Amino acid sequence: MMLRIFAGSMLVVLVGAAGRGPFPAGTINGKVTYTGTPPKAHPIDMAKEPNCVTQHPTPVSTQDAVTGPGNSVRYVVVYIAAGDQGAPAATDTVHYDQKGCMYIPHVAAMQVHQPLAIFNDDPHSHNIHPLARINPEWNKSQPKGAPPIRTTWEQPEFIAVKCNVHPWMHGYFAVLATPHFSVTDTTGAFMLAGLPPGKYTVTAWHERFGTQSQEVTIGGAETKTVNFVLTAKPY
Amino acid sequence: MVRRFLKAAAPLAMLVCAAMAPNPGGSTVAATYTAAYATYTHRIPSFARKYNLPCSACHTAWPELNAFGQAFRDNGYQMMNDRDSPIWQNPSYIPVTFRVTPNWHREGATKQPVDPTPGVPSCVSATGVGCVPRTLMQSGFDLSGMDLWTAGTIYKNISFVLLPSADANASFHFEAAFVRFDNLADNRWVNLKVGKFELDNLISEKRFLFLSGNGGVYQSYHFLPAGDANDFGLGDNQIGAELSGHSQNSYTRYGVALLSTSSGNPGLVSSNAYDTYLTFSHAIDAGKLGVERLGVYAYLGRRPTYFQTTDSGAAIPGTGTGNKPFYRVGLSGDFFFGDFELLPLVMHASDDKYLANATPSNGTLPAGAQAATWNAGFLEAHYYVSPQLVFTGRFETVRMAQQAISGTQKNLGDVDAFSGGVRWYPIMFSRAGLSWHTEISAVRMQGSVFAGSDRVWATSVFSGLDFDF
């Protein structure tokens, strides 16, 4: 990793030396939509945890396929999969909350080595069980009032997170090699900013609808729009 | 023609035995050939199905047990997890295993007493009077007997075996049938078995790697001098009760058995005698070499020499009396050198003079009568090329130390035996097993009905498909 970061900064210097000056930042934005039939969102039965029932006067729905108007898809991770020049790990802490027996946000994206803090805001215990395959898989208890669990991930990976005590709790850590990533909002929109000129592979990942990539070339301080249309399956 | 041939073939082993028996009425080692060939060895795929382990987990090469299989057996066919009771089994699981071996074999015997002209009676085989010596030979495709194993646990720490066993003509007997209470008082040193079972021999004849007519038996376990009235064989299953125990890994084991004097046959023989069998063995972990085990054993038995009689001298069954002692004591070992295994055994044996001379203890002994004693032993070697291929070899010898009648030719009845074979297991899964077994065996016995200086050879060539499921 250190080697890549070093090589990356060398390249920036070289680009600068070529006379273009400090690079003008480009932006990629766009929307993620779907075709096909997505699974229906189901109301979650939290009867096993009365605390959480009272926190949600109207039952919350499952979040593995959250869609909006115009077939937009929420919680899609859009990131630079190739062409990125690399960057030191971000030092700001990514927050991941357990509140009302839900993960907030459902998908948390972060850079490799970026600090992650997991909070329990509920008046009862959770266990945080990231089902990592490439990174170490661990499983820790976090009772009410316990301090946040602070950790980092060493390898890029989409890590499913679950709480075994509350089987409806599912989330994801999207651990990425790049500092350029975005998670789509309620309108399916994303934005990747601060991109130096270059040719990029932009990838959209959704936990159920799969992965899609497109090539984008950024020439300078420009904004390019890239839309993704994922194929939804009902099951 | 076929029927006639089969009928003629059956007595061959009996003829071989008669060749060794100048005194009629005595049983000899050869009498057990056909029996051992028909009754079978122990390995039980229904366990593999129950516990989901491949054959090779418990067997060096089935049916021989390895250290893990020995511990499993000592635990009462239990893994000692929480999955041993049958309530954990799929209800469709049935603890039954069948084993049979279709085969081709060739048996030969030299110096057999026969009529000079077939069909013209003149030969008395027991004495050789009117006989000529001929070499007899037979070969062809054949069937073994069949074992129908049911074994397992009735509940946690209560084990059972029921083994109806058939000869090749489907005539059944119960080869084994017992209940075992395991780990009494939560103590692995206290296990109690009641019924008919194999003696706790460190080198098992029920789980060994030889099948042929002349190789499929340990001479040492069955040898009896010519004219001896004893019917005991250390390799035969006996009826009684056994107290046994073992360390957690079964490296240290003991057994104390109290047995009926019926040589494993149902039906009581006598009213007031029991046999005792004592065994102890200890193994060490020899690192890269493997597990090295050494054991001692002592069988102290008694057999009746006459019965109460009635109705013109007819014996009343179960009234055997005039019990006379015999014993078998010795050492046995099981030594590994990586994939090479050596199994040595030595034995000293003695039969009381009444037994040895087949004389009732209320009768008169022949002149010069004395106890018969002999020494026996073998060295067996296995080389495991892989869990699916094993080469075997064995040399065995029996030497008379003292004949039942003084002055008898010293080496009469001595035996040397040689066996070599290969077993290949083309499939080895956790559900069933198939082995292609090929073996050559030869037994040389001192003395024929014609002359004590004769050497009688009995040979076997065997190739069969040994399978169970």
Added chain:
Amino acid sequence: MRPIIRRMARMAALSVLLGAGGTTAGWAQESQVGSITGHTDAGKKLYRRYCIGCHGPSGDGAGENAPWIDPKPRDFTLAVFKCRSTPSGALPTDEDLFNAITRGFVTTYMPQWRPLTAQNRTDLIAYIKTFSPKWRSGKPGTPIAIPAEPAPTAESILRGRQLFQRMECWKCHGPAGHGDGPSAATLTDNKDLPIRPYDFSTGTRFMCGATNQDLYRIFMTGLDGSPMPSFADQLKPAEAWDLVHFLRTLQPIETREAAIWRDWLNTHARELKPIGPGGGGR
């Protein structure tokens, strides 16, 4: 065929992500338990003799018997192990794996392999470690420290009982440790397969041993891959021993702790509130 294809795909993905070339087969790997060094080639032979039926030729837990086994055999390609002396998420030590092979797993089909020589068991560990690249890229964790156990007392058991309530152990293991808590029925392991919480009322041994130290280690390291989390960040050593003392009163066997607890209950049973939602205190 499908599991094999899936596995190959996974291995390919791992290779790309880690930049690891080659296959698992050729990796030289050794193990060390005490003075014994284990070797991969010897271990492979033993693995094929003893382990292959359940754990499969490629170590992914998809052996021929796997469909009939529950819980499923360990998938060595993930390098995630339940019984460790190391913190949650860390690789186990060779001794941990050696002890696991020796001891077996009491509620599974994994038998005790005590009769195998120590050399055999060490060789097996060397081979098992070739199935996952994690053994090449990472090192085993540092075993957790286990301070000396204080003597069990009624007060210690009572504190342990309160922790059983407060740490919400009962949500899976049940108010009486019968493995029947409200979340018990929905528990799944790291392969999304159903798994049951340990039932203290039927077990004379625990998943990772039978002693108080083993029990301490279980909840301070977690059983990785299973729903059982680590409580290392939540319990101080003294509290962990309190919990150990309480848990030992739940077993069907006579323990020191059970005797102390019985005596205390004879005079104080009425003071206890039942464990469960909103309860558990004195």
